Amino acid sequence: MTGTSTGAVRAPAELWQLAVDTLESNWEHDHTVPSRTLYPHQWSWDSAFIAIGWSHVRPERAWRELASLFRAQWADGRVPHIVFNAALPVGSYFPGPEFWHSAVADAAPTAATSGLIQPPVHALAAWLAYRRAPSEQGRSELRRLYPRLLAQQRYLATHRDVAGSGLAAVVHPWESGVDNSPAWDAPMAAVPADVAVMSAYRRHDTAHADAAHRPTDLDYARYVAIVASYREQRYRDDGLADRHPWLVECPLLNAAAGAAEHALARIATVVGADPGPHRERAARITEALLRRLYDPVTGTFQPRDLRTDRLIPARTALGLMPLMLPDLPARPAATVIEEACSARFGVARRMDRPLPSHDRTAPDFEPLRYWRGPSWLNLAWLLRRGLRDHGRPDLAAGLRQSMIDLVARSGCHEYFHPDTGVGLGSPAFGWTAALLLDVLADDDPER
Ligand code: DGY
Secondary structure (H helix, E strand, O other): OOOOOOOOOOOHHHHHHHHHHHHHHHEEOOEEOOEOOOEOOEEHHHHHHHHHHHHHHOHHHHHHHHHHHHHOOOOOOOOOOEEOOOOOOOOOOOOOHHHHOHHHOOOOOOOOEOOOOOOOOHHHHHHHHHHHOOOHHHHHHHHHHHHHHHHHHHHHHOOOOOOOOOOOEEOOHHHHOOOOOHHHHHHHHOOOOOHHHHHHOOOOHHHHOOHHHOOOHHHHHHHHHHHHHHHHOOOOOOOHHHHOOOOEEOHHHHHHHHHHHHHHHHHHHHHOOOOHHHHHHHHHHHHHHHHHHEEOOOOEEOOEEOOOOEEOOOOEHHHHHHHHOOOOOHHHHHHHHHHHHOOOOOOOOOOOOOOOOEOOOOOOOOOOOOOOOOEOHHHHHHHHHHHHHOOOHHHHHHHHHHHHHHHHHHOOOOEEOOOOOOEEOOOOOHHHHHHHHHHHHOOOOOO
């Protein structure tokens, strides 16, 4: 890594302890908060990544993490992207439970939650947690989770297949997990919103982090407008195509859904269910991703804006994520690897800079602003799995080392400057700690 990061370089044992301490200090009775300051409730895909980390040190917490999240699953199968901790005072987060008002929805649970989803990485997390620490408790946890994971997949395949394409649509940038990615600029620009509405709210994120590193107020005005439209319909999914202002098919979310079917096939063999239907569904998702989101000209995957029925041209790290599908055919896998190794993303056997979240060569690359350039450990972790599955353990090893280097220099930050490695956002972030434990434990990166 080049540049001016001033953080200490830590040895692996010290790093391991730092990550464990970070998870311990973020543990909150039955789940782990992503950050005590910035994100004090439970977030869905954070919990999945965090469970993978816990499986290395306290496996029972991995199961409690997933169990508490799935207790808030809606009757329609959706797993909400935030589960609010009722013990926290009003105003602990924006947008909080009073904004989401999940009780308006027939399918909502008693606990207050958001009405949105996030990428379904939970089946993969459950499988990895079990494989890391197989036990009778693990088997019974898998048996309990299996029908819930099935319902989560069914929700995506039915309620959210808005275009009838075989892919799930996301109804809000927050559902993609990469809130203000340049991938969403064009569909966001089409959402009518007035930045003045933000004077009625108090943003929580900019009270704890530099506003220049976060989404803008205009982004937030649009986020709020999109939620308001969904909430007015009581978070119902029928008729979305006719009325909802923001609808996108995202390569990351759908690749995660495909990877979930592969994980469920393995879980099925442990819980005595039939893995066959999972393999069939996985193949159908891969086929739909190729048909709908693969651009043979760029050789990468791009989101589809369902309001225009066009692929979104921004080349963000989202386009690399379908490599996590083990059944991605050789030709698109090769072009995606080429994209990952290009100057845009810089993946190499020895990386001098970490994986950015957006094309480094693009004019709208912003190295400090959240998902518009900074480096995030979860994207690197997902891509690393794909590189290993597609016969590039050398590149996977380079990516692994770059992840370790980031935390060694800067600590368990939420995200990192993609040139200097300086830590940004929360300084004690759950999934950074958890995924670091996972890559450190994997001491044979070439296997
Ligand atoms: C939210 O409020 O859930 C946003 O995704 C935080 O970035």
